[in-house]
Amino acid sequence: xxxxxxxxxxxxxxxxxxxxxxxxxxxxxxxxxxxxxxxxxxxxxxxxxxxxxxxxxxxxxxxxxxxxxxxxxxxxxxxxxxxxxxxxxxxxxxxxxxxxxxxxxxxxxxxxxx
Amino acid sequence: xxxxxxxxxxxxxxxxxxxxxxxxxxxxxxxxxxxxxxxxxxxxxxxxxxxxxxxxxxxxxxxxxxxxxxxxxxxxxxxxxxxxxxxxxxxxxxxxxxxxxxxxxxxxxx
Numbered sequence: 001x002x003x004x005x006x007x008x009x010x011x012x013x014x015x016x017x018x019x020x021x022x023x024x025x026x027x028x029x030x031x032x033x034x035x036x037x038x039x040x041x042x043x044x045x046x047x048x049x050x051x052x053x054x055x056x057x058x059x060x061x062x063x064x065x066x067x068x069x070x071x072x073x074x075x076x077x078x079x080x081x082x083x084x085x086x087x088x089x090x091x092x093x094x095x096x097x098x099x100x101x102x103x104x105x106x107x108x109x110x111x112x113x114x
Numbered sequence: 115x116x117x118x119x120x121x122x123x124x125x126x127x128x129x130x131x132x133x134x135x136x137x138x139x140x141x142x143x144x145x146x147x148x149x150x151x152x153x154x155x156x157x158x159x160x161x162x163x164x165x166x167x168x169x170x171x172x173x174x175x176x177x178x179x180x181x182x183x184x185x186x187x188x189x190x191x192x193x194x195x196x197x198x199x200x201x202x203x204x205x206x207x208x209x210x211x212x213x214x215x216x217x218x219x220x221x222x223x224x
Contacts (some may be wrong), residue, residue: 040217042118042215048210103206105149
């Protein structure tokens with residue numbers, strides 16, 4: 001399977017705990033994106049990387065959120081001190097600059113904060 | 115918040131019927147995309163449109179990039195039960211963030 005993969009697919013945590021999600025993009029895609037989707041809504045942009053550089057962050061990305069893409073390949077999204085309002089589907093997408101930059105999504109990580 | 119108005123919000127149709135949904139924006143976009151999402155899964159790309167006025171087909175799906183660059187529509191012909199899902203439009207500028215519509219939930223009655 002050469003698509004975008006995400007791990008874990010589901011995460012249940014207690015309020016106040018830290019969680020980390022991983023995204024592996026389509027190989028050789030140099031752009032990687034994180035989105036958040038709540039029930040009944042379309043995905044909302046959080047942040048994106050071109051290679052290892054984080055180029056844009058949404059105002060939705062509070063100080064408790066941090067994303068990294070250390071070697072320009074996989075990325076991690078960490079949420080510290082989770083709150084119930086963080087419960088959502090976290091989606092990762094990747095694209096290749098110069099090939100229409102079309103974004104392809106992974107299956108998502110469903111986070112439930114109790 | 116979201117800038118794209120997608121309609122209708124939901125549709126309940128008979129198998130074999132044609133479906134039409136559209137998306138409008140107050141802003142211009144350089145690229146329009148249509149995705150389908152099944153419950154618990156990520157959005158799957160259906161059609162990408164890169165040029166104003168472009169009309170593109172993918173099997174039973176046809177989408178158009180509006181000439182004003184502020185709208186797009188998606189048609190599905192001869193719907194089948196596996197067409198059930200939520201369809202999202204998305205606009206893109208400058209190759210970074212996608213702005214999504216609120217989705218159209220399609221239900222097909224066999």
